[in-house]
Amino acid sequence: MKLESAAPAAVVESIAAIGRFAAARGWVPATSGNFSCRIDGRSVAVTRSGVDKGNLGPEQVAALDLDGPIPAGMSAETPLHIERYRADASVGAVVHVHTVASTVLSRLHAPDGVLNLSGFEMHKALRGITTHETDVALPIFANAQDTVALAAEVEARLGRAPAVPGYLLAGHGLYAWGRTMDEARRHLEGIEFLLECTLEERRLHR
Amino acid sequence: MKLESAAPAAVVESIAAIGRFAAARGWVPATSGNFSCRIDGRSVAVTRSGVDKGNLGPEQVAALDLDGPIPAGMSAETPLHIERYRADASVGAVVHVHTVASTVLSRLHAPDGVLNLSGFEMHKALRGITTHETDVALPIFANAQDTVALAAEVEARLGRAPAVPGYLLAGHGLYAWGRTMDEARRHLEGIEFLLECTLEERRLHR
Amino acid sequence: MKLESAAPAAVVESIAAIGRFAAARGWVPATSGNFSCRIDGRSVAVTRSGVDKGNLGPEQVAALDLDGPIPAGMSAETPLHIERYRADASVGAVVHVHTVASTVLSRLHAPDGVLNLSGFEMHKALRGITTHETDVALPIFANAQDTVALAAEVEARLGRAPAVPGYLLAGHGLYAWGRTMDEARRHLEGIEFLLECTLEERRLHR
Amino acid sequence: MKLESAAPAAVVESIAAIGRFAAARGWVPATSGNFSCRIDGRSVAVTRSGVDKGNLGPEQVAALDLDGPIPAGMSAETPLHIERYRADASVGAVVHVHTVASTVLSRLHAPDGVLNLSGFEMHKALRGITTHETDVALPIFANAQDTVALAAEVEARLGRAPAVPGYLLAGHGLYAWGRTMDEARRHLEGIEFLLECTLEERRLHR
Numbered sequence: 001m002k003l004e005s006a007a008p009a010a011v012v013e014s015i016a017a018i019g020r021f022a023a024a025r026g027w028v029p030a031t032s033g034n035f036s037c038r039i040d041g042r043s044v045a046v047t048r049s050g051v052d053k054g055n056l057g058p059e060q061v062a063a064l065d066l067d068g069p070i071p072a073g074m075s076a077e078t079p080l081h082i083e084r085y086r087a088d089a090s091v092g093a094v095v096h097v098h099t100v101a102s103t104v105l106s107r108l109h110a111p112d113g114v115l116n117l118s119g120f121e122m123h124k125a126l127r128g129i130t131t132h133e134t135d136v137a138l139p140i141f142a143n144a145q146d147t148v149a150l151a152a153e154v155e156a157r158l159g160r161a162p163a164v165p166g167y168l169l170a171g172h173g174l175y176a177w178g179r180t181m182d183e184a185r186r187h188l189e190g191i192e193f194l195l196e197c198t199l200e201e202r203r204l205h206r
Numbered sequence: 207m208k209l210e211s212a213a214p215a216a217v218v219e220s221i222a223a224i225g226r227f228a229a230a231r232g233w234v235p236a237t238s239g240n241f242s243c244r245i246d247g248r249s250v251a252v253t254r255s256g257v258d259k260g261n262l263g264p265e266q267v268a269a270l271d272l273d274g275p276i277p278a279g280m281s282a283e284t285p286l287h288i289e290r291y292r293a294d295a296s297v298g299a300v301v302h303v304h305t306v307a308s309t310v311l312s313r314l315h316a317p318d319g320v321l322n323l324s325g326f327e328m329h330k331a332l333r334g335i336t337t338h339e340t341d342v343a344l345p346i347f348a349n350a351q352d353t354v355a356l357a358a359e360v361e362a363r364l365g366r367a368p369a370v371p372g373y374l375l376a377g378h379g380l381y382a383w384g385r386t387m388d389e390a391r392r393h394l395e396g397i398e399f400l401l402e403c404t405l406e407e408r409r410l411h412r
Numbered sequence: 413m414k415l416e417s418a419a420p421a422a423v424v425e426s427i428a429a430i431g432r433f434a435a436a437r438g439w440v441p442a443t444s445g446n447f448s449c450r451i452d453g454r455s456v457a458v459t460r461s462g463v464d465k466g467n468l469g470p471e472q473v474a475a476l477d478l479d480g481p482i483p484a485g486m487s488a489e490t491p492l493h494i495e496r497y498r499a500d501a502s503v504g505a506v507v508h509v510h511t512v513a514s515t516v517l518s519r520l521h522a523p524d525g526v527l528n529l530s531g532f533e534m535h536k537a538l539r540g541i542t543t544h545e546t547d548v549a550l551p552i553f554a555n556a557q558d559t560v561a562l563a564a565e566v567e568a569r570l571g572r573a574p575a576v577p578g579y580l581l582a583g584h585g586l587y588a589w590g591r592t593m594d595e596a597r598r599h600l601e602g603i604e605f606l607l608e609c610t611l612e613e614r615r616l617h618r
Numbered sequence: 619m620k621l622e623s624a625a626p627a628a629v630v631e632s633i634a635a636i637g638r639f640a641a642a643r644g645w646v647p648a649t650s651g652n653f654s655c656r657i658d659g660r661s662v663a664v665t666r667s668g669v670d671k672g673n674l675g676p677e678q679v680a681a682l683d684l685d686g687p688i689p690a691g692m693s694a695e696t697p698l699h700i701e702r703y704r705a706d707a708s709v710g711a712v713v714h715v716h717t718v719a720s721t722v723l724s725r726l727h728a729p730d731g732v733l734n735l736s737g738f739e740m741h742k743a744l745r746g747i748t749t750h751e752t753d754v755a756l757p758i759f760a761n762a763q764d765t766v767a768l769a770a771e772v773e774a775r776l777g778r779a780p781a782v783p784g785y786l787l788a789g790h791g792l793y794a795w796g797r798t799m800d801e802a803r804r805h806l807e808g809i810e811f812l813l814e815c816t817l818e819e820r821r822l823h824r
Contacts, residue, residue, distance in 0.1 A: 025232070026643070029740075029743075029807040029808065029810070029811045030740065030743035030804045030805075030807035030808035030811065031743070031804055032739075032740065032743065032808075098739070098740060098811065100811070100814050100815055100818055103738065103739075103740070103811075103815045104815050104818045104819055104822070107737070107819070108819075108822065119313070119349075119377050120309065120377050120378075121238075121304070121309075121349055121375070121377055121378035121379065122235075122236065122238065122304060122309070125235075125236035125237070125238065130351070131351045132349050132351070132377060132378065133351075143737075143739055143750050145748070145749045145750070145751075169739070171737050171738050171739055171750060172738075172739035172750070173739065186236045186237055187236075189235040189236035190235065190236035190238075192235070193235040193236065193304065193306070193309075196306050197306055197309050197310050199818070200306055200310045200405070201310055201313070201314075202822055203409055203821055203822065204310070204314065204408055204409060231438070325519070325555075325583050326515065326583050326584075327444075327510070327515075327555055327581070327583055327584035327585065328441075328442065328444065328510060328515070331441075331442035331443070331444065336557070337557045338555050338557070338583060338584065339557075392442045392443055393442075395441040395442040396441065396442035396444075398441070399441045399442065399510065399512070399515075402512050403512055403515050403516050406512055406516045406611070407516055407519070407520075409615055410516070410520065410614055410615060437644070531725070531761075531789050532721065532789050532790075533650075533716070533721075533761055533787070533789055533790035533791065534647075534648065534650065534716060534721070537647075537648035537649070537650065542763070543763045544761050544763070544789060544790070545763075598648045598649055599648075601647040601648040602647065602648035602650075604647070605647040605648065605716065605718070605721075608718050609718055609721050609722050612718055612722045612817070613722055613725070613726075615821055616722070616726065616820055616821065
């Protein structure tokens with residue numbers, strides 16, 4: 001394994017900025033959530049374990065070799081980030097949050113393995129979707145503490161060209177990604193909005 | 207078509223201010239929403255497509271000729287702004303947001319084509335209404351990606367003197383306007399509050 | 413009628429501070445809400461009509477003679493403030509907000525004329541209550557545009573020693589008061605919290 | 619009893635910081651809530667009664683002897699803090715807030731004396747829990763104004779090694795603690811998130 005090195009300042013700041021945004025929204029309670037950003041073809045910057053995501057600096061972000069083992073002090077969820085970058089060279093940032101809507105809906109629909117969304121204008125926040133007249137199938141995976149196995153299961157199902165830039169872990173939260181941090185954030189905000197609308201509709205239509 | 211020119215600084219700032227307000231409220235997730243302000247009898251300033259509405263500056267706002275075609279880089283929803291100004295010389299600002307309440311209620315009541323509100327003191331936030339003892343009929347239009355046709359449909363239904371300074375697009379969001387940006391914001395806030403109360407009543411009374 | 417004079421700077425600032433607090437909470441949408449503070453035994457400072465309550469300064473606050481008529485430019489709800497000060501010399505501040513919980517619950521329970529609360533620790537936020545083992549009866553009045561008549565009706569029912577430092581106007585919002593602005597704010601926050609809990613219980617128990 | 623002395627500046631600041639955080643979240647309405655931090659083996663710093671928890675300084679925090687009586691001006695809930703420190707030398711901070719979710723769920727489940735949670739990833743925010751595949755039993759106590767007796771009841775039930783670093787008081791709110799203020803805050807945020815998810819599930823599943 002390569003020695004861990006420092007992430008470039010601009011990469012750290014892009015991670016710190018999404019962390020501040022998510023913390024202000026209440027999406028990373030109790031030091032939950034993780035954020036990462038690609039440095040280059042071989043390495044990525046990832047938030048360390050157990051830190052307040054609303055107040056990130058260089059000390060809270062580690063630069064990791066995509067081909068090396070994961071060093072100590074990293075979150076157990078680091079493989080879920082790393083494997084996304086390894087599977088798809090166009091992925092530039094991966095974000096993970098714990099929101100009430102993603103936690104509750106992922107538990108409610110875990111037996112289905114998917115949350116189906118239909119007819120929202122907000123679908124267009126997702127890359128490649130140009131009309132609300134689409135069906136969006138957001139995958140749901142059972143939660144697991146063996147995140148190496150879980151990451152393999154996730155990548156096997158997502159395949160080469162995921163239809164949606166995100167998925168849910170049941171009772172756990174939301175993952176999203178994009179070619180850039182801006183796009184990952186747009187996908188995160190778009191999916192969370194769709195989840196909030198859907199949760200509201202579940203309340204009304206039971 | 208006239209060449210696109212810069213919007214006056216005060217107009218840009220009034221758009222940036224409503225953008226910051228809406229972003230802080232969570233009403234423009236994932237770069238959604240659009241804001242515009244009349245410059246003079248022939249031109250308006252409109253936010254460009256795909257930008258973070260909480261951080262707008264001169265680069266994110268374009269000045270458009272009301273009689274010319276819409277230049278590249280503008281949001282697909284620009285016609286919905288432009289036609290409001292063309293139809294009514296008293297319109298000074300148009301605002302559009304994506305909120306959970308407007309998205310969910312517009313889907314729920316889309317078959318009716320209208321959301322009827324009755325008896326709220328907040329009706330008085332809408333220009334020309336002086337008592338809560340009124341019925342407010344908020345139009346709902348089916349969402350469409352052909353926004354030129356949609357704008358024509360909207361204006362045909364609104365007519366010369368719209369009873370309410372706003373409408374819903376089903377599964378999409380809320381449009382509102384006013385003689386000034388301050389009035390457009392008051393209408394936006396008033397209608398959104400009425401929608402939040404109504405959504406709460408739908409939860410209680412199903 | 414006495415000529416209108418300027419309110420002392422400290423009084424204006426106490427009104428501006430509660431305005432900023434309420435605006436940040438979303439409790440004064442669309443320039444709704446009013447705030448007032450006693451200057452002395454004969455005069456009070458009251459917010460003017462139609463201004464953004466999150467950005468108040470001396471220009472948005474008027475000093476009024478408690479025994480004089482209400483000058484132009486004041487909110488139609490000014491009598492609801494003035495009569496509270498006239499009825500009770502211990503009243504030092506009156507606050508009025510438009511929240512979703514107060515609007516929805518006041519409509520739901522308007523036929524009862526009261527909202528009964530029981531067993532909350534938060535009762536103790538209300539002056540003179542020292543235990544959760546109390547019943548709190550929050551009066552509800554039908555909304556009315558004749559606020560002079562409405563203020564007389566309110567004061568007749570409240571009487572010399574109101575059991576609760578606040579009331580609801582149906583479909584309109586919440587009024588609260590205190591000996592000082594700090595106490596009025598504590599009453600406002602306490603009652604609003606009780607309303608939010610009660611609305612949640614209505615959702616669960618229908 | 620020892621004379622009351624000043625708390626160290628760093629301890630005051632750690633209390634002020636959690637106060638600002640809780641106030642921004644709306645978790646300490648109407649001057650409710652209390653926060654404390656251990657100074658050393660014999661003394662703790664505790665917020666005084668009736669102060670705005672979003673704006674704490676040295677004047678609003680008292681240093682108390684763990685073996686002495688409670689001086690005047692302290693909150694009636696001070697014994698609930700003090701006894702936690704006396705019962706467990708590893709407790710470094712105790713936090714108490716009034717949230718809608720903790721108030722409503724504690725009333726709903728008061729007859730059970732416990733709120734059972736199962737399968738949430740957020741369980742791992744609680745010290746010593748390493749998997750979502752656990753059951754978390756959050757104790758609920760009947761509210762009482764005799765807080766000396768209540769503190770004794772709480773400590774008797776919690777015992778030497780509480781399974782969960784927090785509990786609910788019915789109709790009152792949430793208590794949590796940790797070895798440090800950071801850990802107490804993580805426990806507070808984690809439990810509150812679990813309560814918000816559970817309240818949402820109660821809405822959906824009635």
